[in-house]
Amino acid sequence: MPTEARRAFAAAHALARHALSWCAPRIDPSEWRLSARNPHGRPEVSAPRLDADIRVNLSHTDGMVAVVATLTDACGIDIERRADSAMVSRVAHRVLSATELATMRDLDPAARTDQFCRLWTLKEATTKALGTGLRTPFDTIAFDFDDDRNARRADNDPSWSMRSWPASPEHHVSVAVHAPKVDFVVHSLSEELRARNP
Ligand SMILES: CC(C)(COP(=O)(O)OP(=O)(O)OC[C@H]1O[C@@H](n2cnc3c(N)ncnc32)[C@H](O)[C@@H]1OP(=O)(O)O)[C@@H](O)C(=O)NCCC(=O)NCCS
Numbered sequence: 216m217p218t219e220a221r222r223a224f225a226a227a228h229a230l231a232r233h234a235l236s237w238c239a240p241r242i243d244p245s246e247w248r249l250s251a252r253n254p255h256g257r258p259e260v261s262a263p264r265l266d267a268d269i270r271v272n273l274s275h276t277d278g279m280v281a282v283v284a285t286l287t288d289a290c291g292i293d294i295e296r297r298a299d300s301a302m303v304s305r306v307a308h309r310v311l312s313a314t315e316l317a318t319m320r321d322l323d324p325a326a327r328t329d330q331f332c333r334l335w336t337l338k339e340a341t342t343k344a345l346g347t348g349l350r351t352p353f354d355t356i357a358f359d360f361d362d363d364r365n366a367r368r369a370d371n372d373p374s375w376s377m378r379s380w381p382a383s384p385e386h387h388v389s390v391a392v393h394a395p396k397v398d399f400v401v402h403s404l405s406e407e408l409r410a411r412n413p
Pocket of ligand 1: 292
C-alpha cells in the first residue's frame with residue numbers, strides 16, 4: 216500500500232475508535248476491534264460486546280478522512296475530493312437517476328459539479344449503510360434536497376436521515392443513517408486543532 220494510503224487507513228481507523236468511544240464513553244478507544252467484515256467488505260465492531268448494536272463506518276480520500284458512528288442504526292459515510300467537470304460529464308448519466316440528471320441540466324458548470332458531488336457521496340454513504348457498497352446500482356437510489364445540508368430519499372422513504380455538506384473547499388462529505396429524524400452531531404478535528412493552535 217502506498218505511504219499516503221497507509222496513513223489515511225491508519226488515521227481513519229484511529230478516528231473510528233475515537234468516534235465509537237464518543238458514543239460509548241466507558242470503552243477506551245484502544246479496546247475496539249473492527250476486524251470482522253460483512254460479505255461486501257464493511258467493517259463491523261467485533262469487540263467489546265455491548266448491549267447496544269453500535270455501528271461505525273469510515274471513508275478516506277486524498278487529504279481527508281471521515282467517520283460516522285451510531286449506537287443503534289446502520290450508518291454510512293463518504294468523503295470525496297471535488298470532481299472536475301469532465302469527469303462529471305463522463306459519469307453522471309451512468310450513476311444518476313433521470314430526475315437527478317434533469318435537475319443538473321440548467322446549472323452552470325461549478326454548480327453542476329457541486330450537485331454531482333452531493334449526489335455521488337449520498338449514494339455511496341447510503342449503499343455503505345446498506346453494506347452493499349458499489350454492488351447497488353447508483354441510479355436506483357435517488358435523492359432530493361430540503362436545503363443546503365439536509366437531503367432525503369427521492370421516494371420519500373422516511374426511514375432514512377441524511378446530511379451532505381462541503382468538508383473543505385476541495386472536499387464533499389455525506390452521511391446516511393438508516394433511522395428517521397436523527398440528530399447529527401458533527402465534529403471537525405481540523406477546526407478543533409486550529410482553535411487550539413491559532
Ligand atoms: C465500499 C466502497 C463503496 C468504498 O469505496 P471508496 O470510495 O473507494 O472508499 P471509501 O474510502 O469511501 O471507503 C472505504 C471504507 O469503506 C468501508 N467499506 C468497505 N466495504 C464496505 C461496504 N460494503 N459497505 C460499507 N462500508 C464498506 C471500509 O472501512 C473501507 O475502508 P478500509 O478498507 O480502510 O477499512 C467500495 O469499495 C465497494 O463497493 N466495495 C464492495 C465491493 C464488494 O462487494 N466486494 C465483494 C468482495 S467478494
